[in-house]
Amino acid sequence: MIKNNVVIAGVGESDIGKVPELSGLGLNAQAAKRALDDAGLELKDVDGLLTAYSMTEPYFMMGSVLAEYLGIKPTYCASLTVGGGTPGTALHHAAMAIATGQAKTILVTAGENRATGQSRDAAVQALTQVGHPYFENPYGPLIPSFYAMIANRYMHEFGTKREEMAAVAVRAREHAIRHPASPMSKGITTEDVLSSKPISTPLNILDCCLISDAAGALVVTSADRAKDLKSDPAYLLGIGESHTHEHMTMAPSLTEFGTTISGNAAYDMSGLTPAHIDFAELYDCFSIVPIIEAEELGFAKRGEAGAMFAEGATSIEGSFPINTHGGLLSYAQAGASGGMHGIVEAVRQLRGNEGDRQVKKHDIGLVHNEGGILSSHCTMIFGREAI
Amino acid sequence: MTDLLPSPDMSPDAGPYWDAAKENRFLLQNCDACGEWRFVPSHLCTHCGSDKTSWKEPSGRGVIYSLTTVHRGPTAEFRAYTPYIIVFVDLVEGPRIMTNLIGEGAEHAAIGDAVEVCFEARQGNTKVPQFCLAPKGDAA
């Protein structure tokens, strides 16, 4: 059983933004050290390691490479490639290994030096690898082009407004400014978003996530073991996945996604409903995405989540805070790191020590990771206590 | 612009698709077992799992499911053509396909507009299927 028995006992992040003095492996190691410090553990205590992939340092066996870089010899080790869904799915695998006794202390890390490890053109070109090599890339799509077409159809079908998408970016920036580790210090307005450089209509540059140097890490262990550790654990109450396609051409639907399926699996495992969730850290690679996810996860009816962002319900002081760290839009996005920052933030919010970024109700938090073109999903529900 | 865009990468699964495009013909796989059309090309039918399939010529007509105008191309070749339009087309026969929308009036196109297949020359004597707005009154 995963529910109540598996916890995140420590979280850490590397320095965020532009970190030219560290390699991608170095960023993962820095985050791992900070997560272990947070738990009161050392590298020698780690017997499991799961990590992601890297575009800037595309090692063949990333899990083994990171283990040798850290100087550890785990008995459970692999790398996963599920795009932005990787941190959540890695946590799911780690939770299964902890629950079945295959490992006792698992480090889960993700991130890379996306900002300084390659040229901006190389970064943009690397990201075309998400498109279908034979039947999409010959037509010149960017990743934003795929999400732009989802946004146009979603607005057409459900009445989501362009200004509501812009409000998602505005709220993210407001939250990032309050985060001590965030590189952001200046607010933006809806008008700034609407008049920023067009990338692929309707998406402008401020509707798109950052390109950062960043990594995050989790220490995953059993609830029993966490009792003796330094920091308050976050209990994994529910987790679920859904994988409906990779390439957008093959998506079974472009208005209903796997978010609902992974969300329902997480709700079922936890025995909770959307009404029990105090705050959420959603995947926001583009401004349309958290609107879709909030609706698919049951926080608003179809077509109505945009107003939550526009009218302030999702603010830290609002009735349902979303993306309290600033998300991929304004905090950090480095390969697979984006969703990891959401998990780290949820654990910190549950502990309740985040100062002027702290949400008022913080018993139960939900995190959603998404990879590809709304292709692979993982929904996680965390609690301050076992339930 | 006079430079042709690069030739598409072609997978062995889809030889007949690209060979037909060179002759301005649009071919898709049609399952011998269940009769469904499918795209992208694959060894097994994604509807029923059968490995019995034939390449056939669909109507080449469909409607725009969604679209976007690209202002920042992924490579130098595509950047030379910006802004250009990408569309998802729902074919009359069922499958969805992504191409560019080219030809007259493309910049005014909207979701739901009727379109039909056309072809664009690429480098290396290849062609790719594209879609153009259908003549007015020509319902898909």
Ligand SMILES: [Zn+2]
């Ligand atoms: Zn079939």
